[in-house]
Amino acid sequence: MGALRLLAVLALIAMVAAGCSQSAPADASAPVLTVATGLYPMAQAVEQIGQSKVSVTDVVPAGSDPTSYQLAAAQALQVRRAGLVVEIGGGFQPSFEQAAGGASDVVNLQAGLKAGNPYLWLDPNLMQKAVALIAGAMEEADPAAAGLFRQGEQAYAASVQSTGIDYESTLSACPRMTIFTADSAFAAMANDYGLRDVVVGSSSGASQADVRSAANTVEASGATTVFSESWQPVGLVDAVAATAHVRVRLLDTLAGPPPGGWPHQADYINLMESDLGVLSSALGCPNTATGND
Numbered sequence: 001m002g003a004l005r006l007l008a009v010l011a012l013i014a015m016v017a018a019g020c021s022q023s024a025p026a027d028a029s030a031p032v033l034t035v036a037t038g039l040y041p042m043a044q045a046v047e048q049i050g051q052s053k054v055s056v057t058d059v060v061p062a063g064s065d066p067t068s069y070q071l072a073a074a075q076a077l078q079v080r081r082a083g084l085v086v087e088i089g090g091g092f093q094p095s096f097e098q099a100a101g102g103a104s105d106v107v108n109l110q111a112g113l114k115a116g117n118p119y120l121w122l123d124p125n126l127m128q129k130a131v132a133l134i135a136g137a138m139e140e141a142d143p144a145a146a147g148l149f150r151q152g153e154q155a156y157a158a159s160v161q162s163t164g165i166d167y168e169s170t171l172s173a174c175p176r177m178t179i180f181t182a183d184s185a186f187a188a189m190a191n192d193y194g195l196r197d198v199v200v201g202s203s204s205g206a207s208q209a210d211v212r213s214a215a216n217t218v219e220a221s222g223a224t225t226v227f228s229e230s231w232q233p234v235g236l237v238d239a240v241a242a243t244a245h246v247r248v249r250l251l252d253t254l255a256g257p258p259p260g261g262w263p264h265q266a267d268y269i270n271l272m273e274s275d276l277g278v279l280s281s282a283l284g285c286p287n288t289a290t291g292n293d
Contacts, residue, residue, distance in 0.1 A: 033142040036082035036103075038096035039066050040256050041121035042134070044268040046086060048156040049135045053145040057082075059096065063259030065231040070095045079103060084141040086134055092118040107137035117188040119253060124164030124272070125192050131157045163272050167193050170276060174283040178221045180214075180240070182232040185253045195283075200240045202232040211236070215243035225282035227251040230258065251278055 035056040037043045043058040050056070059075045060066045071079070076099035079085055085100040087093065089108035100106050110118055112133045113126065120126040135153035139146040171193045179186065179195055182202040190197035198221075200214045218226060218240060226241040228234045228250050241248045254271050262271070279285075 033138060033145065034081075034083045035086060035138070036079045036084075036100075037086045038069070038093050039088065039121075041127070041254055041268050042086045042088075042109075042130075045127075045131050045134050045156065046138070048159075049131065049138060049149055049152040050145075051148060051152050053142065053148050054138070058256075060256050062257035062261045064256060066096075066256040067093055067231065068095075069093075071099055075099070076102075084137055086137070088118045088120070090118060105137070105141050107134060109133060115188070117184065119185040119255070120188065121268070122186055122253065122272075122275075123189040123192050124160050124167055126188060127160050128157050128164070131160060159269050163269055163276075166273065167276055170280050170285050171195060171283070174280065174285040176222055176224075176283045178223060179251075179279065179283070180218055180221075180223060180226045181251065182227065182229045182234075182237050185229060186227075186251065195279075200226060201236045202229070202234070203236055206236050206239070211239045211243055214240045218244040218246060223282075224284075225249050227278075227282070229253050230255065249278055249282060251275060 032053045032055050033050060035046045035050070035054055037046060037056060037058050038060050040058060043056050046054055046056040057078060059071060059079060060069045076095075079096065079099035080102040082103055083105065085103040085106045087097055087100050087106060087108055089097065089110040091097065092110070109115070109120060109130050113120060113129050115126055117123075117126075120130055131153055135149050138149045142149075167189075177195050178198060179190060180198050180200050182200065184197065184199055187197045187199075189195075198217060200218075201210075214236075223244075224246050226237050226244070226246055226248055228237045228248050230250070230252050234248070237248055252271065252275060254268065254275070
């Protein structure tokens with residue numbers, strides 16, 4: 001009887017312990033999902049979706065062109081060991097994508113969204129879809145945190161949507177609707193918000209005839225501004241602007257921070273609003289948002 005009583009007590013203890021382990025809240029110090037990215041806007045999205053249950057690393061340092069940056073061996077290993085890798089794909093970041101090929105879980109945004117333009121974060125409509133795709137990949141990678149990720153996704157998607165509403169309301173009333181840019185990074189955004197994006201190019205090797213032709217187009221449109229971009233040579237943009245007697249302003253692609261990083265208060269949302277301010281000022285929009293020269 002003593003032995004049977006002891007077994008019964010041990011069984012009861014085991015049952016109570018099992019019940020406690022199932023109902024106890026998750027340990028705040030438990031490992032979180034590790035995510036590797038190579039682009040600032042994607043790292044921002046992951047942080048906002050994952051909140052306290054994600055550790056994200058943007059492996060491209062400030063001041064480096066994210067499209068051409070060559071990962072060091074330690075960085076490539078960090079990408080391969082991540083619980084999830086977020087990439088644009090399509091050869092947009094060759095070195096990062098090569099490292100991502102050895103990772104166990106990768107979300108390819110261009111493929112998932114069937115987006116033709118890799119700069120999808122510059123279009124708030126596309127960015128909302130990217131946020132949903134990233135959140136879904138995070139939930140699959142860490143099902144235990146799926147509820148938290150869904151909350152983060154909803155909140156962040158609402159912020160991106162609000163930015164899109166600002167773009168729509170501001171750009172829809174502009175007297176000028178043509179922008180002149182160094183490349184097609186802003187083409188998807190322009191198309192979604194009723195603008196016409198004319199690429200003047202960024203190479204300094206263009207002929208004088210090419211410069212004059214582009215300048216004629218700028219003058220005919222009534223534009224006051226030609227836009228330069230981060231990580232793009234300004235030679236041709238400057239030449240066209242000088243020939244057309246218009247100014248040059250930076251329209252940032254936000255792909256990566258400048259040397260020294262962004263200002264302390266900067267994030268993807270207010271940087272997008274800053275770009276909107278630059279656009280609306282250049283286009284003479286009546287509801288001009290604040291933008292930095």
